Amino acid sequence: MKRLLGLVIIASIQLQGCSYVGLGDDGRGKTLANLPEAKLPDTKAKVAVLDVARIEQSYQRALAVADEPKLRQQILVRLADLEMARSEKAQLDATDMRRFYDKPVAMYSELLKLQSESAAPVNGIAADQLRYKLAKALSLDGRNDEAAQVLDQLANTNPDSGFMAETQFRRAEKSFADGDYAAAERNYAAVVNGNSPELKQNALYMRGWAQFKRSDYDLALLSFAQVLDQLLGSAATPEQVDAVLADIGPSKANLVKDTLRVMGLSLSYLEGAKSIVSLQTELGSRRPYEYMLYQQLGQLYLEQKRYTDSAETYQHFVQHNPASDFAPSFSIKVIDVYQEGNFPSLILPAKQDFVERYGISSSYWTSRKGVIGNNSLAYLHQSLQELAQFEHAQAQALKLKNNSEAMRAFARAAKWYREFVQTFAKDAQVAEMTFLLAECLNEAGDLPAAMEAYEQVAYGHMDKLRGADAGYAAILLPQQLIQSARSLPDNRLEEWQRRKIQNALNFADVYKTDPRAVVVLAEAANDLLQQNSYEDAKQIAERVIQWQPAAEGSLLFSSWLILGHSRFETKEYAAAEQAYMQVLNLLPVYGKNPGAPSVQQVQERIAASIYQQAEASLTFGDKDTAIAQLMRITQLTPNTEIAAKAQYDAGVYLIEQEKWAQAENVYLGFRKKYPSHALTATLPAKMVLIYQNQNKWQQAADELVVMERTSTDPDVKRQSLFMGAELYEKSGKRAQAIEQYRRYATEYPRPLANNLEAQFKLTELYRASGERDKRNYWLQNIINSHQRAGSAKTDRSTYLAASAQAELAQPAYDEFTRIPLTLPLKNSLQRKRAALEKALKAQEQVLGYGVAEFTTDASFKIGEIYAQLSRDLMASQRPKELDELALEQYEILLEEQAYPFEEKAIEIHQANAQRSWKGTYDDGVKRSFDALAKLLPARYNKTETRVEVSNDIH
Structure with missing residues (x-):
């Protein structure tokens, strides 16, 4: 009985297709052990066997005497449904294995045949419903291949059937079970694109598996991504994903887990992390669960002991999601993978990358104002010390071997010391780290930065052990920069001079008993002059001149020169001239000193x-x-x-x-x-x-x-x-x-x-x-x-x-007017016409520019060309041999020839004259009016009448 019940349940699952179909890591699918516990139908819903038998006997008797096809079909439908119910009960009650549905199969088959012959629904039941019932009977009887054929017929003959979604799902599962993954993919796709929401998610998930089985991993990823979109769609950001997973329940959460696992497999068969980027591009926008794909793939590689691939996967996420909240933990995973895989040469660069990405100099730190999490902060503290100590030790070892390599190592150590000081300003080690920073910067040749660090040691921390030497070093370093780095921008030189001056003044104030104080002060006066701080330069120069005990002569000479320059720059030109005279007096003694001006230079200053x-x-x-x-x-x-x-x-x-x-x-x-x-x-x-x-x-x-x-x-x-x-x-x-x-x-x-x-x-x-x-x-x-x-x-x-x-x-116009019409008229008229065409073409070219002044003149001349031709025809020579009658006829003929040209001339002149209506009344228009006065005197040669108007009130 248990064996029979198991078969019934399997058939029921294949027909209904309403549960999620999960596959194991090997893609073979779940076994019977994975099926849920079987449940018997509700006994209250059973029909008494006696009642069914009596009803069936009634229908059988009616069928035996029914002759009308329509009535016979109605009876067969009732009988087939009764047989279907009987077969289902018999199958549930049976203890052996046999076929229970032969009768309903035969009856539904006959009904389909009758319907195809009559081309009308059987008792109002369409063919798709009959095929659906037939397929169900065949499936429950274990005749899956035959059931699949019937479902294929239903799909091919009734594509709009209300049973289509379930039909396609059943066909898809049959194809999947048979290993025909291409057909399964097509049928699952039909369900996905259909209008059955309850089957759509299962079909989408299984379509992905069909694509996976076909090794079409790109398409499988897209399908699985759509499953995740549906399950996790309410998460707007990656940080909300965990909350959504907690809300959707264990079943769907497991489906998310299974989907991520198969997506990880798909990605590993493709290009790994690169395929995640391709997937996101294909989807059109980044999904909040993207980090889970990287995490799944990285963990998969790690389980496979593919350490490099695992680390690169985490790195790939960090590179493409540098601002993500998950980026620091993924960077730490990279280091952990290298440690687990025993890659010591990669651990230090990975820690360096971690500091650069999330340290105080990074945009990550800046955007979060230093709030990056305690774990990340602790990792920074440890990594910075390790990196600084390692690079410092390397630099000391290289110092005697390769100076350039040592300088680069010192610079790297200084970088980590500086970042430690900046990140952990209140740390107990900050004073020591600042001094080490200054030392490394000095050794690395970064004198400006070293000067700043020395200043901090001397005047910020007031380190008793190193303060004096650090303060004097802060004066010497800018001087070295000024002397040896003239190629750098002037604004930096001015900054170093200004810093040197301030450090010198601080040194003179703090270390007054130091014998270097007066020399430092004199140099500060010169530097103030170089920085255009003329008032301060004058004060310091006067201070040196008045110094007790008196400064030596060379310092006095330079101070007078500084005083002259400063007065000149403060527009005290008469006083400046006098100061330069003092310099001229001292030149014979100190003019040979380095940096002393020449006589010519002093004269230039006087000028x-x-x-x-x-x-x-x-x-x-x-x-x-x-x-x-x-x-x-x-x-x-x-x-x-x-x-x-x-x-x-x-x-x-x-x-x-x-x-x-x-x-x-x-x-x-x-x-x-x-x-x-x-x-x-x-x-x-x-x-x-x-x-x-x-x-x-x-x-x-x-x-x-x-x-x-x-x-x-x-x-x-x-x-x-x-x-x-x-x-x-x-x-x-x-x-x-x-x-x-x-x-x-x-x-x-x-x-x-x-x-x-x-x-x-x-x-x-x-x-x-x-x-x-x-x-x-x-x-x-x-x-x-x-x-x-x-x-x-x-x-x-x-x-x-x-x-x-x-x-x-x-010239063409003039040439036309000069040609007379003489006998023989044909020859002269031919020349006249050629000249006319040339003249017209020339004037039309003028018209083409659309300049009013020349347009009106050209229009006048075109009108005159036609008028002139008309006049020349009438003035042409007459043949001498004509008698009076012939001459009269000849005259009439000439008038007929001349009249159209005169009409053409009038038309052109009128068009030109009408330009006056729009405000154009130049010489060309005036001349057209004059021409019209001759051509049409009755209309255009009238005397203007002036009407006097009185504004007086009567």
């Missing part, structure tokens, strides 16, 4: 002081006094650079006062005295201005020629050439102007506006010189330049091109 006095006069608006002071510099110190600049500036101020003649003399003198000076190259532009204001056009043009020849700036050369042409034209030098304009038009096609203006100037100059062919050439060139301009065309270029086209069209 600069005078120059600044001139600047002060300018500030007060006294330009005359300023000019006199500037010219005095050229007399007192003519060999200084300032003298040249002073004379140049004097010319500038004369120009500002519009003293053109004096400015001309100053600059001509400058050009003669300083022919090789850099400022000499700038004189042509100023001389142009001076000459222009004196109406010396040719001299100004000559200066522009010099500018165009000597300048390396393309824009200056171009502008000088054009402006020079204008000035030559203005001075009456037509040949030079033509040459300049021609060069400009040839060499500078852009900008288009200037190029066209140059060409226009050439046409005007050639008009004046009477060189018609050259004028026509440039007129045509204007047209060509405009046509080639493309998007650079402007209203001005269009106007110039239209003007040029109008002028070039005039």
